[in-house]
Amino acid sequence: MATPIYNNLYLFLFVGLFLLACGILGLLYRRTLIGMLISIELVMNGAGLNFVAFNRFASPDNAYGLAFTIFIMGIAAAEAAIALGIIILIFKRYRHIEGRDIKEMKD
Amino acid sequence: MSLPEIVFLLVMFVTMIGALITVLSGSIIYAMIGLVTTMFGIAGLYIYLNAPFIAMMQILIYVGAITILIAFAIMLSGPHYKRPKEWTTPVKFVVSLIVSLISFVVLFKVIMNAQWMQTKAKAFTITTENIGRVLFDKLMLPFELISLLIVVSIIGSIMLALIAKGEK
Numbered sequence: 001m002a003t004p005i006y007n008n009l010y011l012f013l014f015v016g017l018f019l020l021a022c023g024i025l026g027l028l029y030r031r032t033l034i035g036m037l038i039s040i041e042l043v044m045n046g047a048g049l050n051f052v053a054f055n056r057f058a059s060p061d062n063a064y065g066l067a068f069t070i071f072i073m074g075i076a077a078a079e080a081a082i083a084l085g086i087i088i089l090i091f092k093r094y095r096h097i098e099g100r101d102i103k104e105m106k107d
Numbered sequence: 108m109s110l111p112e113i114v115f116l117l118v119m120f121v122t123m124i125g126a127l128i129t130v131l132s133g134s135i136i137y138a139m140i141g142l143v144t145t146m147f148g149i150a151g152l153y154i155y156l157n158a159p160f161i162a163m164m165q166i167l168i169y170v171g172a173i174t175i176l177i178a179f180a181i182m183l184s185g186p187h188y189k190r191p192k193e194w195t196t197p198v199k200f201v202v203s204l205i206v207s208l209i210s211f212v213v214l215f216k217v218i219m220n221a222q223w224m225q226t227k228a229k230a231f232t233i234t235t236e237n238i239g240r241v242l243f244d245k246l247m248l249p250f251e252l253i254s255l256l257i258v259v260s261i262i263g264s265i266m267l268a269l270i271a272k273g274e275k
Contacts (some may be wrong), residue, residue, distance in 0.1 A: 006115040006155045021211040026130040028203035056156045060231040063241045073168045074253045078260035084180040085267035091184040
């Protein structure tokens, strides 16, 4: 019996690359800060998927890739918390959250 | 083609279509729903990679926590009719698309041309116990640094909320 298609490293790398490209696209053209934050989450998910895929196919004896995926999740959570706090402050000050018009953050 | 392969292809396409919805939808709420779809798809891919613990953490942290944070931020930042449309000028969209496609094509060629060190025909039997041992034996310092980072971010969020209320 042939190996099933999900035992193929390239498919997972392709999905991670697709997420990276989508994240770059959204980060560049979104107007609001929340849209940019969502795009950054996509990029971080692609990175985590690549870590797990390389751990599965390149070195199946240890669990370093899985541990670093958990670290990536923690970093993403901390980043989302701080970024959303800043976004709400920016909204209270400027009454909008468009990235283009925010030129100064402090008096 | 067997049933697991069909399900795998389905999960893969759900992930990619969710990413496209996340990026291309005009409303930010729909973008958030697309992000949830992508997260569930990636959890399915983790299960196909024999990492069910990571899949569970993905659903708990991303779908459960980060998406709810984003939903709070969307609802706290103004009514919907005042919010600007997400579509910017076509020139900006085309330029962003060109940059994204260039990075996609270059990295795709790199992936296809590289010689990845693959170990064939070996079962992947990493359990949650192995992850815990690696986390607390070998990667002790990064683990503590991550907890420090999260504490700092919690304190920072509280400080930002106090500034927003006017107390310093």
